Amino acid sequence: MVHAPLFAQHPDTVLSGIWARRLEAAEDVARRNNTTDFSSYDEFLDNCDAVSFAVPPDVQAELAIGAARAGKALLLEKPLALGLDDARRVVDAASEADVPTQMFLTWRYNESVRQFLRDVREDQIIGARGHFITGGFLGGVFATPWRLDRGPLMDLGPHVLDLLDASLGPVVSLHAHGDPHRWVGLLLEHESGAVSEVSLTAYAGLDPYRAGVEVYTTTRALDVDTLNPINAQTLDNLASEFVDCVVNHHSHELDVRRGLYLQELLSLAAQDLG
Numbered sequence: 571m572v573h574a575p576l577f578a579q580h581p582d583t584v585l586s587g588i589w590a591r592r593l594e595a596a597e598d599v600a601r602r603n604n605t606t607d608f609s610s611y612d613e614f615l616d617n618c619d620a621v622s623f624a625v626p627p628d629v630q631a632e633l634a635i636g637a638a639r640a641g642k643a644l645l646l647e648k649p650l651a652l653g654l655d656d657a658r659r660v661v662d663a664a665s666e667a668d669v670p671t672q673m674f675l676t677w678r679y680n681e682s683v684r685q686f687l688r689d690v691r692e693d694q695i696i697g698a699r700g701h702f703i704t705g706g707f708l709g710g711v712f713a714t715p716w717r718l719d720r721g722p723l724m725d726l727g728p729h730v731l732d733l734l735d736a737s738l739g740p741v742v743s744l745h746a747h748g749d750p751h752r753w754v755g756l757l758l759e760h761e762s763g764a765v766s767e768v769s770l771t772a773y774a775g776l777d778p779y780r781a782g783v784e785v786y787t788t789t790r791a792l793d794v795d796t797l798n799p800i801n802a803q804t805l806d807n808l809a810s811e812f813v814d815c816v817v818n819h820h821s822h823e824l825d826v827r828r829g830l831y832l833q834e835l836l837s838l839a840a841q842d843l844g
Contacts, residue, residue: 574588578603582810582812589590593788611636620812624807626652631650631656644672645674645812646672648832650826670821671826672821672822673824676735679695679811680799683796697765699766702818703727703769703774705772706725708772708775724840727770735760753766778797781795782796
């Protein structure tokens with residue numbers, strides 16, 4: 571839905587091909603984006619400089635390791651993997667191969683979010699709240715097997731955890747409660763001394779959904795609405811910054827290690843939820 575058109579249309583990239591686990595899916599996406607479909611993943615890797623992943627996290631982990639070992643730059647979806655050990659294997663492979671990496675954390679490429687982060691860094695923060703409340707798992711394109719199996723924590727959690735961490739500083743303690751397949755609450759303690767709270771669900775029958783972060787300081791409150799984070803500017807920022815990483819051979823601020831850090835937080839929360 572996003573990845574192929576993004577790189578097919580960007581002025582500084584060429585969409586060199588599509589590979590999918592189902593050949594008919596690769597053929598369909600390739601046809602709609604005027605590029606080549608590959609039946610072999612190895613052949614696909616032989617014909618590109620970088621790989622943008624749009625697959626379930628357990629599949630992504632294995633494919634990313636292969637792509638890193640082939641020397642390809644990696645644009646990775648969140649979460650990195652379903653398990654922490656597999657996420658670490660991805661990081662190890664990317665580090666050993668010294669390939670550029672970047673995470674597809676869409677909120678962080680949005681200009682409103684970036685302005686919000688510039689604003690909050692000017693104040694002494696005492697606390698914050700983050701939420702992602704949707705009905706995405708009740709049906710439709712996001713009600714996929716891995717999401718329904720793991721619940722909203724793994725899918726929605728990375729966005730909120732990443733933005734709260736970027737706003738308040740590194741998380742040093744995390745506690746989770748609730749039902750992993752209905753509503754999840756998190757309590758975070760940050761290195762700065764600030765405390766934040768998170769509410770997550772993908773089973774709320776509301777339209778439109780609600781998402782965002784509120785930050786409170788001793789003098790004011792700041793908030794950012796992430797209801798519609800993906801727009802043309804957001805996607806251009808993401809693609810252009812990935813191009814820069816590939817061309818100049820460096821990893822993004824939101825690199826595979828950032829993905830692993832978020833995965834470690836998700837793993838702590840999952841342990842609390844049982």
